[in-house]
Amino acid sequence: MRYVVRRLSMFLFTLWAAMTLNFFIPRFMPGNPLQALEARTRGKVSPATLESILSSFGYKPNSALVPQYFTYLKDMVSGAWGQSIGLSLGEPVRDIVFQALPWTLGLIGLTTVVAFLLGNAVGIVAGWRRGGTLDSWLPSTLVITANLPYYWIGMLLILLFASTLGWLPPDFNYDPTILPGFSPGFVGSVLQHAVLPAFTLLITSIGGWILTMRNNMITTLAEDYVRMARAKGLADRKIMFGYAARNAMLPNISGFAMSLGFVLSGSVLVEYVFNYPGLGYQLLNAVDNNDYPLMQVLFMLYTVAVLVSLLAADFFMAWLDPRARAKG
Amino acid sequence: MKFASLVKNRKALVGLILFALTVLLAAFPGLFTSVHNPGEIGTYGPNLGPSTGHLLGTTSYGQDIYSQLVYGARQVLEIALLAGAFATVLAVLIGITAAYMGGIVDEALSLVTNVVLILPTFPLMIILAKYAGQSNEVMIIVLVATGWSYGANQMRAQALSLRNRDFLEAARVRGERRSYIILFEMLPTMTSLIVANFLGSALYSVLAASGLQFIGLGNTDQQSWGTMLYNAHSMEALQAGNALWIIAPGLAIALLSAAFALMNYAFDEIGNPALRPVRRKDLRRSRKAERLAAQAADPHAEKGARDADPDVYADAS
Numbered sequence: 001m002r003y004v005v006r007r008l009s010m011f012l013f014t015l016w017a018a019m020t021l022n023f024f025i026p027r028f029m030p031g032n033p034l035q036a037l038e039a040r041t042r043g044k045v046s047p048a049t050l051e052s053i054l055s056s057f058g059y060k061p062n063s064a065l066v067p068q069y070f071t072y073l074k075d076m077v078s079g080a081w082g083q084s085i086g087l088s089l090g091e092p093v094r095d096i097v098f099q100a101l102p103w104t105l106g107l108i109g110l111t112t113v114v115a116f117l118l119g120n121a122v123g124i125v126a127g128w129r130r131g132g133t134l135d136s137w138l139p140s141t142l143v144i145t146a147n148l149p150y151y152w153i154g155m156l157l158i159l160l161f162a163s164t165l166g167w168l169p170p171d172f173n174y175d176p177t178i179l180p181g182f183s184p185g186f187v188g189s190v191l192q193h194a195v196l197p198a199f200t201l202l203i204t205s206i207g208g209w210i211l212t213m214r215n216n217m218i219t220t221l222a223e224d225y226v227r228m229a230r231a232k233g234l235a236d237r238k239i240m241f242g243y244a245a246r247n248a249m250l251p252n253i254s255g256f257a258m259s260l261g262f263v264l265s266g267s268v269l270v271e272y273v274f275n276y277p278g279l280g281y282q283l284l285n286a287v288d289n290n291d292y293p294l295m296q297v298l299f300m301l302y303t304v305a306v307l308v309s310l311l312a313a314d315f316f317m318a319w320l321d322p323r324a325r326a327k328g
Numbered sequence: 329m330k331f332a333s334l335v336k337n338r339k340a341l342v343g344l345i346l347f348a349l350t351v352l353l354a355a356f357p358g359l360f361t362s363v364h365n366p367g368e369i370g371t372y373g374p375n376l377g378p379s380t381g382h383l384l385g386t387t388s389y390g391q392d393i394y395s396q397l398v399y400g401a402r403q404v405l406e407i408a409l410l411a412g413a414f415a416t417v418l419a420v421l422i423g424i425t426a427a428y429m430g431g432i433v434d435e436a437l438s439l440v441t442n443v444v445l446i447l448p449t450f451p452l453m454i455i456l457a458k459y460a461g462q463s464n465e466v467m468i469i470v471l472v473a474t475g476w477s478y479g480a481n482q483m484r485a486q487a488l489s490l491r492n493r494d495f496l497e498a499a500r501v502r503g504e505r506r507s508y509i510i511l512f513e514m515l516p517t518m519t520s521l522i523v524a525n526f527l528g529s530a531l532y533s534v535l536a537a538s539g540l541q542f543i544g545l546g547n548t549d550q551q552s553w554g555t556m557l558y559n560a561h562s563m564e565a566l567q568a569g570n571a572l573w574i575i576a577p578g579l580a581i582a583l584l585s586a587a588f589a590l591m592n593y594a595f596d597e598i599g600n601p602a603l604r605p606v607r608r609k610d611l612r613r614s615r616k617a618e619r620l621a622a623q624a625a626d627p628h629a630e631k632g633a634r635d636a637d638p639d640v641y642a643d644a645s
Contacts, residue, residue, distance in 0.1 A: 010442065013439070014447075017447075018443075018448075025456060028459075140338075140339055143590055143593045144586045144589065147535065147585045149538055152557065152574075152581065155566070156578070159575075163567070265450060268450055268451065269542065269543070272543060273561070283454065287455060299451060303446070
């Protein structure tokens with residue numbers, strides 16, 4: 001019980017810290033929504049009009065900061081997220097977020113899961129066949145691929161498969177000439193547009209999983225209980241999965257939770273390269289246009305996502321691993 | 329952990345060479361190109377293909393790509409080394425203080441560390457870099473502010489495991505000052521973790537800084553690889569058929585990050601021999617050892633051999 005309370009208070013504290021940072025950083029820095037709007041309308045609209053437009057959407061730069069801060073906290077938590085004062089002026093932030101969310105969740109979320117499963121499978125085999133052909137060249141290659149600038153990989157894939165070969169579309173989430181709906185044409189178009197960004201993420205994210213899993217396997221295989229299983233004459237497959245891999249995967253689970261949490265926020269550059277209208281793309285828009293309301297909500301969602309998945313991982317680990325249960 | 333063992337490891341050697349090459353480019357760009365104003369617009373014709381005059385062609389602004397590449401090494405290297413160093417110092421300070429002081433200080437520092445660890449780093453970096461202006465100093469501060477927490481956790485864990493060792497107890501009994509114990513007794517035993525942390529932070533800084541430059545948040549007064557990519561992307565170099573403008577700077581970033589990553593991984597291997605690649609010779613030897621061990625009918629043969637060499641394994645923990 002003490003464990004749960006501790007976890008939950010940590011959760012709330014982090015959330016509060018993130019929201020506070022996100023309130024004060026933009027407001028203490030040079031530049032404000034009014035200037036951004038003036039630049040975008042190129043002086044065609046008078047500043048006074050712009051100011052009244054902004055204030056009608058809830059932007060009050062001249063009111064005191066502290067009450068503003070408390071209203072902000074209340075609004076964030078209660079879901080009164082207000083309206084965008086950036087690119088899509090006046091559109092409810094909630095609409096923008098819920099339009100973008102499925103695309104990010106679908107693309108990045110699925111890719112993260114696939115990378116985790118595939119990476120662990122390869123890592124198990126590489127660690128088991130220590131010194132085999134797979135294991136001899138794999139680590140050095142993966143150390144490099146795992147640290148490639150992934151947005152650059154995206155650009156290379158566009159160069160090869162879109163510009164040169166013309167097999168796949170270079171950007172957007174679906175062909176705008178097709179009416180959205182559950183038609184085969186639309187679903188096919190969505191999948192087609194997801195291939196390149198998904199591979200971009202897969203190429204760079206799978207290496208980390210393979211390497212950690214391989215190293216965990218190697219450490220686990222040296223344990224006495226694996227030796228015991230060998231001595232009992234168990235089948236290799238049984239030792240590999242039932243004895244070694246099962247235990248070697250435990251540390252990876254919290255890593256997986258962490259990466260699931262970063263699904264929402266870790267995709268900014270991929271969405272930028274592919275003009276994929278997910279949450280990351282919206283964040284860049286919001287930052288470019290000093291769209292405080294949108295920025296605040298996105299940042300809060302990013303933090304909540306990480307916190308929730310960490311919390312879930314903690315409880316999952318406690319359920320999975322008796323040692324973690326005993327410690328908590 | 330000696331320099332000689334770094335050179336013997338092939339991964340480390342490749343990493344060192346790549347790193348040295350970047351240092352050379354950053355320190356003496358004049359040695360590699362005769363162009364002195366790589367940023368000036370319209371010096372040459374736009375979108376020229378590669379030729380002897382322009383090894384990698386020119387941008388659509390009419391700048392020589394090769395010379396931009398050469399001059400671009402300095403900014404990212406400066407940022408990576410400085411941000412890596414500061415983040416490591418901060419991690420050591422906070423981690424060791426938390427572990428050594430314990431109690432309420434530890435609770436507070438650990439809380440701050442964990443909060444920073446969980447914050448969505450890249451969006452936070454974007455917001456900070458966007459509003460704090462675009463200079464190398466801001467970039468370094470942003471990277472340090474978001475990058476120290478992982479290391480601090482590691483340092484704290486390592487320092488905690490040291491806290492009750494006899495040699496520290498001995499120093500305390502001798503009546504040494506706290507600062508002396510931390511600086512001259514604890515820190516030297518943590519050298520390998522500190523170096524690994526520096527390499528990791530530098531790697532993270534290369535990638536994060538280039539990523540920020542790529543979305544146009546870098547210092548544009550100076551050439552940088554990320555900004556080159558930003559320009560190439562916003563001028564639609566792909567559609568203009570100017571593939572080298574995209575391939576070259578990205579490859580440069582990839583090679584520098586590979587340099588740090590390889591050195592870091594090799595460092596891990598040297599510290600933790602269990603991860604080293606198995607050589608055929610070693611395999612034969614270990615089989616022979618296993619046979620001998622089996623003959624001796626000692627079930628702990630392998631484990632015993634490991635315990636006999638605590639020095640090597642101390643680094644792995």
